[in-house]
Amino acid sequence: MNAVRIGLLGLGTVGGGTLELLARNGDEIARRAGRPIRVTHASVRDAGRPRGPQAANVQLLADPFELVHHPQIDIVAELIGGIEPARALVLAAINAGKHVVTANKALIAHHGNEIFEAARRAGVAVGFEAAVAGGIPIIKTLREGLAGNRIQGLAGIINGTSNYILTQMRDAGLDFATALADAQRLGYAEADPSFDIDGVDAAHKLSILAAIAFGMPLCFDQVHVEGIRGLSAMDVDYAGQLGYRLKLLGIARRTERGVQLRVHPTLLPQRHLLAQVDGVINAVLVDSDALGQSLYYGAGAGAGPTASAVVADLIDIARALTIDPEHRVPYLAFHHDRLQALPILPIDAVETAFYLRLTALDRPGVLADVTRILADQHISIEAILQKEPPPGESHVAVILLTHTVRERAVREAIARIEALPSIDGRVVSLRLDHLEH
Amino acid sequence: MNAVRIGLLGLGTVGGGTLELLARNGDEIARRAGRPIRVTHASVRDAGRPRGPQAANVQLLADPFELVHHPQIDIVAELIGGIEPARALVLAAINAGKHVVTANKALIAHHGNEIFEAARRAGVAVGFEAAVAGGIPIIKTLREGLAGNRIQGLAGIINGTSNYILTQMRDAGLDFATALADAQRLGYAEADPSFDIDGVDAAHKLSILAAIAFGMPLCFDQVHVEGIRGLSAMDVDYAGQLGYRLKLLGIARRTERGVQLRVHPTLLPQRHLLAQVDGVINAVLVDSDALGQSLYYGAGAGAGPTASAVVADLIDIARALTIDPEHRVPYLAFHHDRLQALPILPIDAVETAFYLRLTALDRPGVLADVTRILADQHISIEAILQKEPPPGESHVAVILLTHTVRERAVREAIARIEALPSIDGRVVSLRLDHLEH
Ligand SMILES: NC(=O)c1ccc[n+]([C@@H]2O[C@H](COP(=O)([O-])OP(=O)(O)OC[C@H]3O[C@@H](n4cnc5c(N)ncnc54)[C@H](OP(=O)(O)O)[C@@H]3O)[C@@H](O)[C@H]2O)c1
Ligand SMILES: NC(=O)c1ccc[n+]([C@@H]2O[C@H](COP(=O)([O-])OP(=O)(O)OC[C@H]3O[C@@H](n4cnc5c(N)ncnc54)[C@H](OP(=O)(O)O)[C@@H]3O)[C@@H](O)[C@H]2O)c1
Numbered sequence: 001m002n003a004v005r006i007g008l009l010g011l012g013t014v015g016g017g018t019l020e021l022l023a024r025n026g027d028e029i030a031r032r033a034g035r036p037i038r039v040t041h042a043s044v045r046d047a048g049r050p051r052g053p054q055a056a057n058v059q060l061l062a063d064p065f066e067l068v069h070h071p072q073i074d075i076v077a078e079l080i081g082g083i084e085p086a087r088a089l090v091l092a093a094i095n096a097g098k099h100v101v102t103a104n105k106a107l108i109a110h111h112g113n114e115i116f117e118a119a120r121r122a123g124v125a126v127g128f129e130a131a132v133a134g135g136i137p138i139i140k141t142l143r144e145g146l147a148g149n150r151i152q153g154l155a156g157i158i159n160g161t162s163n164y165i166l167t168q169m170r171d172a173g174l175d176f177a178t179a180l181a182d183a184q185r186l187g188y189a190e191a192d193p194s195f196d197i198d199g200v201d202a203a204h205k206l207s208i209l210a211a212i213a214f215g216m217p218l219c220f221d222q223v224h225v226e227g228i229r230g231l232s233a234m235d236v237d238y239a240g241q242l243g244y245r246l247k248l249l250g251i252a253r254r255t256e257r258g259v260q261l262r263v264h265p266t267l268l269p270q271r272h273l274l275a276q277v278d279g280v281i282n283a284v285l286v287d288s289d290a291l292g293q294s295l296y297y298g299a300g301a302g303a304g305p306t307a308s309a310v311v312a313d314l315i316d317i318a319r320a321l322t323i324d325p326e327h328r329v330p331y332l333a334f335h336h337d338r339l340q341a342l343p344i345l346p347i348d349a350v351e352t353a354f355y356l357r358l359t360a361l362d363r364p365g366v367l368a369d370v371t372r373i374l375a376d377q378h379i380s381i382e383a384i385l386q387k388e389p390p391p392g393e394s395h396v397a398v399i400l401l402t403h404t405v406r407e408r409a410v411r412e413a414i415a416r417i418e419a420l421p422s423i424d425g426r427v428v429s430l431r432l433d434h435l436e437h
Numbered sequence: 438m439n440a441v442r443i444g445l446l447g448l449g450t451v452g453g454g455t456l457e458l459l460a461r462n463g464d465e466i467a468r469r470a471g472r473p474i475r476v477t478h479a480s481v482r483d484a485g486r487p488r489g490p491q492a493a494n495v496q497l498l499a500d501p502f503e504l505v506h507h508p509q510i511d512i513v514a515e516l517i518g519g520i521e522p523a524r525a526l527v528l529a530a531i532n533a534g535k536h537v538v539t540a541n542k543a544l545i546a547h548h549g550n551e552i553f554e555a556a557r558r559a560g561v562a563v564g565f566e567a568a569v570a571g572g573i574p575i576i577k578t579l580r581e582g583l584a585g586n587r588i589q590g591l592a593g594i595i596n597g598t599s600n601y602i603l604t605q606m607r608d609a610g611l612d613f614a615t616a617l618a619d620a621q622r623l624g625y626a627e628a629d630p631s632f633d634i635d636g637v638d639a640a641h642k643l644s645i646l647a648a649i650a651f652g653m654p655l656c657f658d659q660v661h662v663e664g665i666r667g668l669s670a671m672d673v674d675y676a677g678q679l680g681y682r683l684k685l686l687g688i689a690r691r692t693e694r695g696v697q698l699r700v701h702p703t704l705l706p707q708r709h710l711l712a713q714v715d716g717v718i719n720a721v722l723v724d725s726d727a728l729g730q731s732l733y734y735g736a737g738a739g740a741g742p743t744a745s746a747v748v749a750d751l752i753d754i755a756r757a758l759t760i761d762p763e764h765r766v767p768y769l770a771f772h773h774d775r776l777q778a779l780p781i782l783p784i785d786a787v788e789t790a791f792y793l794r795l796t797a798l799d800r801p802g803v804l805a806d807v808t809r810i811l812a813d814q815h816i817s818i819e820a821i822l823q824k825e826p827p828p829g830e831s832h833v834a835v836i837l838l839t840h841t842v843r844e845r846a847v848r849e850a851i852a853r854i855e856a857l858p859s860i861d862g863r864v865v866s867l868r869l870d871h872l873e874h
Contacts, residue, residue, distance in 0.1 A: 001763075021727050025587050031652055031775035032584045034763065129582075135728035137582025145566075145574025147469045148748025150462050215468055273734070276713065290458050290745035291572035291735055297710070298731030308727035311585025322761045326438075326471060329756060338468035 001035035004318040007067045007098075008042040008058075009089055010079035011051055014103050014130065015042070017303030018077060018310045019054045025311075033315045043067045068093035075317055077310060078102040087111050094118045094126070101313040103130035103306055106195075109204035109220040112211070116331040123325040127313025132205040133158055133282040135305030136298040137312060142212045142286065143333040149288035151213040153253035153260075155435050158205045160280035160300040161189045161196035162228050162248040166265075167278045170240060175233045188280055198227035199248065199263040206250035209284070210261055214254060215334035216342045219261070224347040226264035235357060235428060238399050239267050242385060244355075244432065245275040251433070253287075258345035267355050267432040274435065285435060347407055353382065353432040354402045354410050358417060359424040362389045362396045366422040373416045374402070377409040395424050401432060438472035441755040444504045444535075445479040445495075446526055447516035448488055451540050451567065452479070454740030455514060455747045460491045462748075470752045480504045505530035512754055514747060515539040524548050531555045531563070538750040540567035540743055543632075546641035546657040549648070553768040560762040564750025569642040570595055570719040572742030573735040574749060579649045579723065580770040586725035588650040590690035590697075592872050595642045597717035597737040598626045598633035599665050599685040603702075604715045607677060612670045625717055635664035636685065636700040643687035646721070647698055651691060652771035653779045656698070661784040663701035672794060672865060675836050676704050679822060681792075681869065682712040688870070690724075695782035704792050704869040711872065722872060784844055790819065790869040791839045791847050795854060796861040799826045799833045803859040810853045811839070814846040832861050838869060 006022070008015050019039050022029065030036045042055070043064040051060075061067045068076050068089055076093040078100060080086050086107050093100050095118065102108065108115070108128050119126045129139045133156065142151065157163050161183060168179040180197065183189035195201045207220040228248050239246050244267035253260040268275040273295055277283040282300025287293055299305035320328060332339060360366045367386070374381060385399040402410070414427045443459070445452050456476050459466065467473045479492065480501040488497075498504045505513050505526050513530040515537060517523050523544050530537050532555065539545065545552070545565050556563045566576045570593065579588065594600050598620060605616040617634065620626035632638045644657040665685050676683050681704040690697040705712040710732055714720040719737025724730055736742035757765060769776060797803045804823070811818060822836040839847070851864045 017727075021585055025585060025726070028587055028652065028771075029585060031771040032580075032767070034767070034772050135583075136731060137578050140577065140582050141574050143469075144753060145577050145749055146572075146745065147752040148458055148462060148466060148745050150465055215465065273713065276710065288745070289462070290454075290741040290748070292742065294573060294733075294735030296731075296733060299729045304727040305729065308583065308585050308725070311727070312582055315584040316581060319764050319766060320757075320760065322764050323757065324759045327756050327759050330469065330471070334465075334468040335471050 003036040003038040004314070004321070005038055005040045005072055005074045006314060007070060007073040007076045008039055008079060009064050009067060009076065010081070011042055011044050011055065012079065013303050014306045014310065015077070015079035016052070017307035018079065019058070021304070021307040021311050023054045029311065029315065033318045035318060037314055037318055041067050041070060041073055064089055065092060068098060069096050073098060074321070075099040075101060075314060077314070078104060079310070083107060083110060090115055091118055094122050094124055097122055097124060099125040099317045101127040101310055101317070103310055105131040105201065105204040105208065109207045109218060112208070112218040116336065119331065120336055125317045125320065125328060126331055127317060128208070129313050130306050130309035132208050133284060134298070134300040134302065135308035136282060136284065136296050136300070137309070138209065138284050138296050139212060141296060142209065143329055146286065146288050146291060147333070149290045152287045152289065153251070154209055154213055154284055154286045155249050155251045155274065156206070156209065156282065156284035157247055157274060157277050158250050158282055158284065158300065159196050159202040159248060160282055161193065162202070163277065164188045164280045165197065166228060166236070166246055166248065169231070169233055169236045170245065173233065173237070176229065176231055197229050199225040202248060202250045202263045206252055206261060206263055209250070210252035210259065212333040213252060214259060214342060215332070215339055217339050219344060222261055222344040224262040224264070228265050231265055232428070235430065238357065238385065239355065242383065242399065242401065243270050244268060245270055246430070247274060249274070249433070255345065257349065258343040260345050260350050262347060262350065265430055267430055269434060272435065348411070350407050351404050352407070353404050355430040355432050356400045356402065356414070357428040358398045359395050360398050361422040361424070362394055363422070367398065369420055369422065370398070370417055373413050377413045379405045379409055379413055440473040440475040441751070441758070442475055442477045442509055442511045443751060444507060444510040444513045445476055445516060446501050446504060446513060447518070448479055448481050448492065449516065450740050451743045451747065452516035453489070454744035455516065456491045456495070458741070458744040458748050466748065466752065470755045472755060474751055474755055478504050478507060478510055501526055502529060505535060506533050510535060511758070512536045512538060512751060514751070515541060516747070520544060520547060527552055528555055531559050531561055534559055534561060536562040536754045538564040538747055538754070540747055542568040542638065542641040542645065546644045546655060549645070549655040553773065556768065557773055562754045562757065562765060563768055564754060565645070566750050567743045567746035569645050570721060571735070571737040571739065572745035573719060573721065573733050573737065574746070575646070575721050575733050576649060578733060579646065580766055583723065583725050583728060584770070586727045589724045589726065590688070591646055591650055591721055591723045592686050592688045592711065593643070593646065593719065593721035594684055594711060594714050595687050595719055595721065595737065596633050596639040596685060597719055598630065599639070600714065601625045601717045602634065603665060603673070603683055603685065606668070606670055606673045607682065610670065610674070613666065613668055634666050636662040639685060639687045639700045643689055643698060643700055646687070647689035647696065649770040650689060651696060651779060652769070652776055654776050656781060659698060659781040661699040661701070665702050668702055669865070672867060675794065675822065676792065679820065679836065679838065680707050681705060682707055683867070684711060686870070692782065694786065695780040697782050697787050699784060699787065702867055704867055706871060709872065785848070787844050788841050789844070790841050792867040792869050793837045793839065793851070794865040795835045796832050797835050798859040798861070799831055800859070804835065806857055806859065807835070807854055810850050814850040816842045816846055816850055
C-alpha cells in the first residue's frame with residue numbers, strides 16, 4: 001500500500017525523536033500499520049542548523065504554512081510548542097483537509113474546543129496522545145479502553161519536573177531552590193521553569209484528561225492551580241515522619257455538587273501506589289465504575305517517550321484513513337454534540353483533609369486555643385505532632401492532620417489561628433488525600 | 438444512528454456483567470460510540486433459570502447456533518468459556534459475517550490462529566481485550582498505544598487467584614493448602630483450581646500478549662509453565678528475609694538467541710513495582726524501546742472489570758463498522774502476512790538468577806562441597822543465608838542466591854548437590870529476576 005506522508009512542524013526534542021523513531025522502527029511500524037509511514041517534509045525555525053542523518057531524505061520548507069498546505073502531505077505533526085504560530089498552523093492544516101497530530105498541551109488546553117470544532121467540520125482527525133503523560137497511552141485508555149465505564153475521577157503525577165524536585169527534596173533532604181537548580185543542571189527543568197513548578201503544565205494536562213473522562217468541553221480556566229515553589233524542606237520532612245509523601249497531583253473528580261479540578265501539592269499515604277512514583281516518571285490513577293481503580297505508569301517526557309505517543313497517533317490515523325469521520329473515535333471521547341458543560345466546584349467548596357503546621361509559643365494553653373478554633377469550625381483532628389523546641393528557643397512546630405473538611409472552614413480557622421498572639425507567622429496548609437472515594 | 442445489536446452467548450459472571458454494564462451506562466456509552474449498543478438476544482445453557490431485570494428485553498434463544506446466524510445481530514459476544522462449543526460458535530458467527538468479541542483466553546490461546554484467519558477471510562473484527570488482565574486495556578495498549586515501539590519484553594501478574602494465594606501466604610504466613618482453601622471460600626478460586634494454580638491460565642494469557650508484542654503467531658504449546666502448587670511457606674518466608682517477594686509471573690522477552698516464554702514463581706526485589714501488586718490485582722510491565730518501562734495495573738477478573746473490557750471491544754467495533762477491513766487494527770497487532778514465527782528459547786537455555794534452598798548436615802565442609810560444585814558450573818553466588826539448626830536437629834537450611842546463569846548449568850549443579858551424602862532430600866530451586874535487561 002502507498003506510504004502515508006507526514007509533514008513535521010519542528011525538529012526539536014520531540015520532532016527529532018519522531019523522525020528518529022519512524023526511521024528506526026520503520027519496518028515494525030509498517031507491519032503494524034499495513035503501510036509505511038514516511039516523513040517527507042519538515043519545517044523549522046533555523047533552516048541552517050544541521051539536522052542529522054535521518055533528515056537527509058526530508059525536504060525542509062522555509063515556510064511552515066507552505067508545509068501545512070502541501071498537497072503531498074497526509075498528516076501534519078505540530079511539534080513546535082507554544083500558542084502562536086502553532087495555533088494558526090494547526091487550524092490552517094485542518095482547513096487544508098490534513099489530519100493533525102500534536103504534542104502541544106498548552107495549545108489543546110487553551111484552544112482545543114476551537115480546534116476540534118474546526119476539525120469536525122473538515123472531517124479530519126486530531127491526535128494529541130503526546131500532550132499528556134508522554135508515552136503512557138492515557139488518552140487512548142480513557143477514550144477507548146475504559147469507554148464502557150463511567151469515570152468517577154482520576155489523579156495523576158503528570159509533571160515530571162516537579163516530581164523529580166519533590167523526590168530530591170525527600171531523598172536528599174534538599175531545599176526547593178537547590179533541588180530546582182539540580183533539575184536544571186540535569187536538563188529535567190527548563191531555564192524558565194515556571195510552567196512546571198507553578199502547576200500550569202499539570203493544569204493543562206488535567207484539563208485535557210478531565211474533558212475526556214467526563215465528557216465535557218475543555219475548561220482550563222476553571223482549574224484551581226497551586227505549584228510547588230513555596231514548599232519547604234521542613235514540611236516534606238514532617239510529612240515523611242507522619243507516614244506521608246508530598247506529590248504534585250492533578251485531581252479531577254465528579255461529586256454530587258460539581259466537578260473538582262485541582263492541581264496542588266498533596267500529602268499521600270506512603271504506601272499508596274502513586275506515592276511510590278519517583279523521579280521524572282508520570283502515573284495516572286483512574287477510578288471508574290466497572291473496572292475500579294487502575295493505574296498507568298511510565299515516562300512522561302523526553303524524546304523517545306513523547307515520540308512514542310506521536311507515532312501511535314500517526315499509526316492510528318494511518319489505519320483509519322478510509323473511515324467515515326462519523327465513526328472515528330471522537331476527539332474528546334464523547335461525540336461533539338453530546339459533550340456537557342458540567343459545573344466546576346470552586347476550591348472553597350472542595351472537601352479534603354489537611355496538614356497544618358503552626359509555629360507556636362511553647363507554653364501551656366496554646367494547643368487548647370488552636371483546637372477550640374478547629375472545633376468551632378467542626379474540623380476534627382486525626383493526628384497531632386508536636387516537636388521539642390530547640391534549646392533556647394521559645395517556639396515549637398505543631399503539625400495537625402485534620403479529617404476531611406470543606407476548604408472554606410479550614411481557611412476561616414487558619415485566619416483565626418494566625419490571629420492568636422501565641423502563634424508566630426503564617427500557618428502552612430497542605431491538602432491530604434487518600435484518593436479513595 | 439441505528440443501535441448496534443449484540444447477541445450474548447452466555448449470561449454468567451461475564452455475560453451478566455456485560456448486560457448490566459451496557460444497561461447502566463447506556464447513555465454515556467451512546468455518547469461515546471455515537472449510537473446505542475443494545476443486547477437484543479442471548480443464549481444460555483439453562484433457559485429456565487431466572488436472569489434478572491436487565492434480561493427482560495432480551496430474547497433468549499434455546500439454540501446458540503440460531504443466535505450466531507441471526508440476521509438481526511451485528512456483533513456476537515462469546516462469554517461461555519472452554520473450547521467447545523465456544524470454538525464452533527465463534528467460527529460459525531464469523532462465517533455468518535458477524536463481528537465477534539470474546540473473553541475466552543483458552544480459546545484464543547489454542548485456536549486464535551485459526552479464528553483470526555477465518556475472520557480475515559470474512560472481513561470481520563474479533564475483539565479479545567477481556568481475555569487478558571480483565572479490565573486493564575493491555576491488548577489495546579500493546580496493539581495501538583505502543584505501536585511505534587519495538588517491544589523487547591513484558592512481565593505480568595496475570596492470574597489473580599495465584600496472586601491472592603501468594604499474598605496470603607506472605608501476609609498471613611499460611612501454607613499453600615490453607616491459602617487455597619481460603620481463596621475458594623471467598624470465591625477467588627474455583628472448585629477445580631488447577632488452571633489457575635498450575636500456571637495454565639497465565640500461560641494462555643502470556644501467549645496472547647507475546648504474539649501481539651512481538652508480531653508472531655500464537656504459540657501456547659511453547660510456553661514453559663510452572664505453577665505455585667508446590668510452593669512451601671518456608672520459601673515465601675526466606676525470600677522475604679532476603680528482601681524478595683514471590684510472584685507468579687508470565688515473562689516474554691526477546692533475546693538474541695530466541696524468545697523467552699515462561700510462567701513460573703519468581704523472586705522479585707521487594708521494592709520492584711510488580712512486587713507491590715497484591716491480592717487479586719493484575720499488572721503488566723512492558724519494556725519497549727521508545728517509551729522504556731511502563732506499567733498497567735488494575736482488576737484482572739470479576740464481572741465488572743471483565744465486562745469493562747468486553748464493552749470497550751463492542752464500542753471499538755461499533756465505531757469502526759464502516760471501516761474497510763484492510764484498515765482495521767490487525768487482530769495480532771501486525772498484519773497477518775507480516776507475522777513472523779520467531780524461535781522460542783527452550784527453558785534449559787534461558788538465563789536467570791536462582792534461589793536455591795538445601796537441607797544440609799550441620800557440620801564443617803558441607804558448604805565447601807556445595808560451593809565447589811557451583812564453581813565447577815561457573816555459577817557465582819550473590820548471597821548465602823544459613824539458618825541456625827533448631828535445638829536437637831542435625832540439619833540446617835541453607836539458602837543461596839546465584840547471579841544470572843544458564844538454566845542447564847543450575848540443573849546439573851542441583852543434581853550433583855542432591856547426590857552429596859551430606860545433603861538431605863531435594864534442592865528447592867526458584868528463579869529470581871530483577872526484570873531489567
Ligand atoms: N520535550 C518533551 O519532553 C515534551 C514532552 C511532551 C510534550 N512536549 C511538547 O512538544 C512540543 C515540542 O517540544 P520540544 O521539546 O520538542 O521543543 P523544542 O526542542 O524547542 O523544538 C521546537 C521545534 O520547533 C521549531 N520551531 C520553533 N518555531 C518555529 C516556527 N515558527 N516554525 C517552524 N518551526 C519552528 C524549532 O526550530 P529550530 O530547531 O530551528 O529551533 C524546533 O525544531 C511542545 O508543545 C511541548 O510542550 C514536549
Ligand atoms: N469470571 C471472570 O472473572 C472472567 C475473567 C476473564 C475472562 N473470563 C472468561 O469469560 C468467559 C465466561 O466466564 P464466566 O465466569 O462468565 O463463566 P460462567 O459464569 O460459568 O458463565 C458461563 C455462561 O455460559 C452459558 N453456557 C454454558 N454452556 C453453554 C452452551 N453450550 N450454550 C449457551 N450458553 C452456554 C452458561 O449458561 P447457564 O447460565 O445456563 O449455566 C452461563 O450463562 C470464560 O471464557 C472465562 O475464561 C472470565
